[in-house]
Amino acid sequence: MTTTTHAPFVREPGGVSRSHGTSSADFARVLGGTTSESSEAVTLAGATPLVPAHPAEPTGTQRLTFAKALNLGLRRALADDDKVLLMGEDIGRLGGVFRVTDGLLAEFGEDRVVDTPLAESGIVGTAIGLALRGYRPVVEIQFDGFVFPAFDQITTQLAKMHYRSRGRLSLPVVIRIPYGGAIGAIEHHSESPEVLFAHTAGLRVVSPSNPAEAYAMIQQAVASPDPVIFFEPKGRYWDKADVDLDTVTLAPHGAAPTGLDRARIARPGTDVTVVAYGPTVTTALKAADAAAAEGTSLEVIDLRSVSPLDTETIAASVRRTGRCIVVHEAPVVHGTGAEVAARITEECFYHLQAPVLRVGGFHAPYPVAKIEHDYLPGLDRLLDAVQRSLAF
């Protein structure tokens, strides 16, 4: 039986870790040391036994859901750096309410996949402390609407520590937030609060749009020396696509087009630039298909990063097309679209053939699920904006 003393990585004679929940073999493997023969699983009182799993390293190109791609990206981050740890509510035995961390507790143990108390400020606050001690915490906030108890720790503490210390301290903390709607959820489970964080200096705010991007970007976020707010479009968690698991993770920041803070052209086109990120990239690609059938060529830009914004890539596209539409689920008022519109107006005013248009949520709380598709920027609303832009 375990003690309640928490002494990770300290093995007692006999080979059984004093830490509950994992075998000494797990810790030895995590530390890169020799593995004890003992594989006895130590159990928490009243919990089902935890059987350590040692799955083979996933390789090659596999067809994966968005959630599984994130899972494998996190798994690789954990395997590559023993300072990486995951924290959140229900992320351990349950594997997260969306199963993004499924199986990782069994593989990496309770000190690295941490089921936390149900307190978001506490989760982020202790993640900051762990980062100050040299760890790289990856926090899961269970749903977008539940991040606000942690808002103070994120915007006041996490965002500013590097600045306040004049660069002496860094906080490489990732905060994963499943966000967005279209899943028929009850209130507080469908929001898109990304600009509240993008408005805060010191935070990077990114959102992947497909499984391959998710796999690469989560690893880049973990590798970043800055705090990264990582918005996961939960409505796309079950979308499937091919993911090359052997992709070498590239430096998170810098000039390379694969950098975490660079936008990508998801589909080239000539008539209208459609700027999207996260869940609306798929919407924009569908719109491009529909528009193409009627002879209109849309260029779809996947922003990938809301902070910083890759203005250069957007402006280069708009100089070619002369028209720009920004689409996101978040309310348009004071939103990412407003920022893009202002920047494009400043950068390439004389190239514009029409005002920059915004398509997104309304200035109302996220509505009840039965009418959420009237709130969300779907295919029809986006195509309507394309027509308005072309008609200007």
Added chain:
Amino acid sequence: MSQTGTPADAPRTAVSTAPQSPAATPGGPAAAPVPTTDGRAAAHSSSGPLSDGGLVQLLTPDGERVAHPEYDRYVAHLSDEDLRQMLRDMVLVRRFDTEATALQRQGELALFAQSLGQEAAQVGSGRALRPQDHVFPSYREHGVAHVRGLELTDLLRLFRGVDHGGWDPTSHGFHLYTLVIGSHTLHATGYAMGVQRDGAVGTGDPERDTAVIAYFGDGATAQGDVSESLVFAGVNQAPLVLFCQNNQWAISEPTTRQARVPLAARAPGFGIPAVRVDGNDVLASYAVTAQALERARTGGGPTFVEAFTYRMGAHTTSDDPTRYRAAEQEALWRRRDPIDRLRTYLVARGALPDEFVASLTAEADALGEHVRTQVRAMGRPSAASMFEHVYATPHATVEAERAWFESYESSFLDRAEGSPR
């Protein structure tokens, strides 16, 4: 309760996990109830948060050493020289406090938060730390900063407005001041969880085993983050000391606006042992902190220490305590001055030679001069420094705004070279 996790080799000294009764105070009450100006005197009852019941005390306000069955052993090794050094710490920090307050009055500092009256709680607890321990202060822990070896004038960079921090937190194991009340208690808890993961707890190696201490006040105990710290520290058995200086005032609000019970009484509900100590008694503050740190380092988990003290000065230089508290109360606590208490004790022992006093006076005067000179020489950061360290790696928005700003600034230089703007 939480003691189930204590290894066999950890100290088994009993710390009450229940509110303690006044009868447990060996040295007698530290303070008599004093009404506030607004008629909230009823709150100073024997069971409320301003109760003086159950305080660990080794030196009475009259400077008399009283025996304590549990805590004597934690101070038994302290020599007269050690005590003189504690006196020196407290005298120097008070001089620093006085100088900084004067500098604010002269317009050299934007604001200052005094530690006046809390020197014993800070120096006593701080002297119990080891070099590898890590401190998460609030914003008036100048006494702890001093014993951690910080250059005291670095603390004033924040208050002068030339820096948001001012020192390297890693070099002295002393984190930056945190102005948002209670937020740092969670950072301390997380840091302690990292110490556990590093295997720096319970090894028996005195140079490796590490504790973390968070300082906060009575007002902070009402913050959710402090309660969450107690939850996280408790369930993780983190090597943490939660050191609450109950100075009886959160700006204008007495502790009775934060709690109905002694603050230490909250901790047992989280499975965390607690102790109340006379915070104006430097020896007792040392002893209870040493015990709590030892528990943390040996794997016995967190401890909540409530140091009952008094904020003798204003909250900050912007505050006016005459609006909310009685002069009689301040006078009473001046008679319980923590420095006088230790000085009286040393004099009675014949352990305070005139040469030491003279030397300390000269040292304090030199410190005062040093503080005045250093603060006035702090200069002004360059305007463009506002763009530095926003991120650890370049961020396009910051880079673009910095480039614009520098271009804008240089346009003035081109127009009127060398002239002040």
